[in-house]
Amino acid sequence: LFQRFDNGNGILSLTEIDRVVVHWYPEFGTNRQAIIRAYRAADSDRSGFIELKEFQCLIALL
Incomplete structure (x- = not known):
């Protein structure tokens, strides 16, 4: 899921x-x-920014 929305830089912006x-x-x-x-x-x-390791936390918070 992370890679699907990442623009290729390894982090997710808001x-x-x-x-x-x-x-x-x-x-x-x-x-x-x-x-x-x-x-x-x-x-x-x-x-x-949200890195892969932080992404799981973000999903849990939502």
Whole structure:
């Protein structure tokens, strides 16, 4: 799933995460604040991006 939405750089931006959420969790598609909160909580190294190891946490938070 991670690779499907990654643009090839090995990390997911908030824009790429939006695509994941709209595709797999359409009920959250209109709740941008919830997506942003989950994104920030999953970004454990505070890089501003979601790496593969953080992606599992993000999915669990959604």
